[in-house]
Amino acid sequence: MNLFYYPAACSLADHIALIEAGLPYKLLSINREKRTEDGRDFLSINPKGYIPTLEMNDGTILTENQIILAYIAEQSGKLVPDDSILRWRTFEALAFMSSEIHGSYNPFFRDFPEPEKERAREKLKKTFAILADQMGDKAFLVSNEMTIADCYLFWVLMAAPRSGIELPKNLRNCLDRMKAMPSVIQALAEEGLS
Numbered sequence: 001m002n003l004f005y006y007p008a009a010c011s012l013a014d015h016i017a018l019i020e021a022g023l024p025y026k027l028l029s030i031n032r033e034k035r036t037e038d039g040r041d042f043l044s045i046n047p048k049g050y051i052p053t054l055e056m057n058d059g060t061i062l063t064e065n066q067i068i069l070a071y072i073a074e075q076s077g078k079l080v081p082d083d084s085i086l087r088w089r090t091f092e093a094l095a096f097m098s099s100e101i102h103g104s105y106n107p108f109f110r111d112f113p114e115p116e117k118e119r120a121r122e123k124l125k126k127t128f129a130i131l132a133d134q135m136g137d138k139a140f141l142v143s144n145e146m147t148i149a150d151c152y153l154f155w156v157l158m159a160a161p162r163s164g165i166e167l168p169k170n171l172r173n174c175l176d177r178m179k180a181m182p183s184v185i186q187a188l189a190e191e192g193l194s
């Protein structure tokens with residue numbers, strides 16, 4: 001499988017999940033002209049033009065972070081709890097981070113004026129308070145076992161300090177714990193970030 005990515009972007013979630021899942025993968029970056037590392041026109045692969053994009057061995061393309069994460073979990077039989085309600089909590093958390101948190105980072109990624117950044121910080125602080133409540137004193141967001149929600153969580157937490165957002169203590173601790181996990185160390189190193 002090929003994972004199209006930008007270093008440190010939200011595709012880091014899928015990269016960590018692929019390592020945790022133990023599935024074989026190849027990373028392919030995309031340049032400013034939207035050409036892939038192996039010389040293809042990225043827009044002809046994914047007309048949406050964004051990452052993460054997963055290319056299966058038979059050429060099938062899958063997009064949208066939550067769905068790629070769910071596919072990785074299904075292929076590996078890992079990273080989603082067996083317990084029924086915890087499975088749904090995993091997908092609920094992914095939907096929340098995708099719809100309520102990811103987009104709220106836009107003012108920082110695109111360098112919007114400060115008042116818009118400040119509005120985004122206020123919104124993000126509220127969403128992180130909800131995640132902190134959900135995590136409580138568990139090791140991970142949904143349970144004490146890592147799920148695909150934590151792969152996405154790592155990326156949304158990692159983006160907080162550089163956007164001037166102070167994280168609640170339990171989320172800060174979770175970020176630190178995850179930074180020490182072999183899968184996360186490997187993913188950061190492979191993206192040239194360590």
Ligand SMILES: N[C@@H](CCC(=O)N[C@@H](CS)C(=O)NCC(=O)O)C(=O)O
Nearest residue numbers: 009010049050051052064065066098
């Ligand atoms: N709806 C998409 C959004 C993904 C997304 O926003 N990706 C960003 C990087 S974090 C991207 O590729 N931006 C490049 C661009 O907009 O040109 C998903 O959830 O996968």
